Amino acid sequence: MNFTGREMKGYIYINPDGTDLETDLENWVKLCLDFNPFAKASKNKKSKI
Numbered sequence: 001m002n003f004t005g006r007e008m009k010g011y012i013y014i015n016p017d018g019t020d021l022e023t024d025l026e027n028w029v030k031l032c033l034d035f036n037p038f039a040k041a042s043k044n045k046k047s048k049i
Contacts, residue, residue: 019025 014028019028
């Protein structure tokens, strides 16, 4: 990520087709959680529509 002209370490961009399938997204989230043992998975929220 680069908001201020300086690259932020630890961020990656994933093309939309890299998360097309729910299993693809789950794999990315698992990879992130495995990388950061202090991160916590958020609870599933039901939409209020």
